[in-house]
Amino acid sequence: IIDAAEKALVELEKVIRQEINLQELDPEKAKIAAQAKWVAIDDSLKIIDKIEQLSEDKQEKKSEKFLGVEDRIK
Numbered sequence: 001i002i003d004a005a006e007k008a009l010v011e012l013e014k015v016i017r018q019e020i021n022l023q024e025l026d027p028e029k030a031k032i033a034a035q036a037k038w039v040a041i042d043d044s045l046k047i048i049d050k051i052e053q054l055s056e057d058k059q060e061k062k063s064e065k066f067l068g069v070e071d072r073i074k
Contacts, residue, residue: 001054005047012047015040 020033 002051005051008047009044012040012044016044 016037018037020030022030025033
């Protein structure tokens with residue numbers, strides 16, 4: 001999952017860094033390009049949030065297992 005998210009973030013970064021030449025584009029295409037950048041930024045933030053959430057869940061599971069073992073020893 002993390003590898004796929006990393007690849008998606010790389011592709012989204014390409015969209016975000018893409019320059020919009022307002023002199024060559026008509027206003028409608030410039031608007032669409034700008035909206036695509038905002039969507040890419042939003043998607044990137046969602047992916048990062050999900051990775052953080054999965055990392056927290058994984059840490060909680062490890063803590064629960066450890067505490068469970070600790071309780072059995074006592």
